[in-house]
Amino acid sequence: MKKIGIVGGMAPESTVEYYRIITTLARQGGATYRCPVIIIYSVNFEEFISLVQAGNLAAVTELLGDAIDRLSRAGADFALMASNTPHMVFDQVTARLEESSGRRACRTTATSSDSCALVRESQTYACSCA
Numbered sequence: 001m002k003k004i005g006i007v008g009g010m011a012p013e014s015t016v017e018y019y020r021i022i023t024t025l026a027r028q029g030g031a032t033y034r035c036p037v038i039i040i041y042s043v044n045f046e047e048f049i050s051l052v053q054a055g056n057l058a059a060v061t062e063l064l065g066d067a068i069d070r071l072s073r074a075g076a077d078f079a080l081m082a083s084n085t086p087h088m089v090f091d092q093v094t095a096r097l098e099e100s101s102g103r104r105a106c107r108t109t110a111t112s113s114d115s116c117a118l119v120r121e122s123q124t125y126a127c128s129c130a
Contacts, residue, residue, distance in 0.1 A: 001036050005076025007067045009042030010049075010083040018082040039074045041067045052085060061092040068097065 004022060008015030019038060026034050043063060051059045064086050071079045081087065 002077040003037040003039060003075050005068070005071030005074070005079035006038060006040045007043065007064060007071065007079055007081045007086070008040050008083075009045050010081075010085055012042075012045070015040060015042065015082045018080070037075075039071055039076050041070050041074070043067050048086075052088075057089050057092065060086070061089045061096060064089065064093045065096040065100075068093070 006015060006018055008018075019040070022038060023035055026036050048060070048063060051057075051063065064081065068079050081090075086093075
């Protein structure tokens, strides 16, 4: 099973919800003890929202790109951003990833019913889920 990275903290409630959905879906079909490895990197929300409010999108891009790099170093096979707001710089973050490491990225809008498909089928590193 792939190791899942979650960039969280921008909406703590959303981070918790993604964790709950992923673990619940992993246990479907009678797999009571099946639980994926999930690595969460929680960004400093105050720093994040200050950069967004100041319109400093380059710094937001670096903050999120750094979070994904940290998840990668921690062993995540791919990552998702558990909040809507960071998607305003999704293209810039993915360009940074592709330029620095050649990693591919995808944009997927996930609902609770298709989150599991993203986890099972993704062959990319940075997946973005709204």
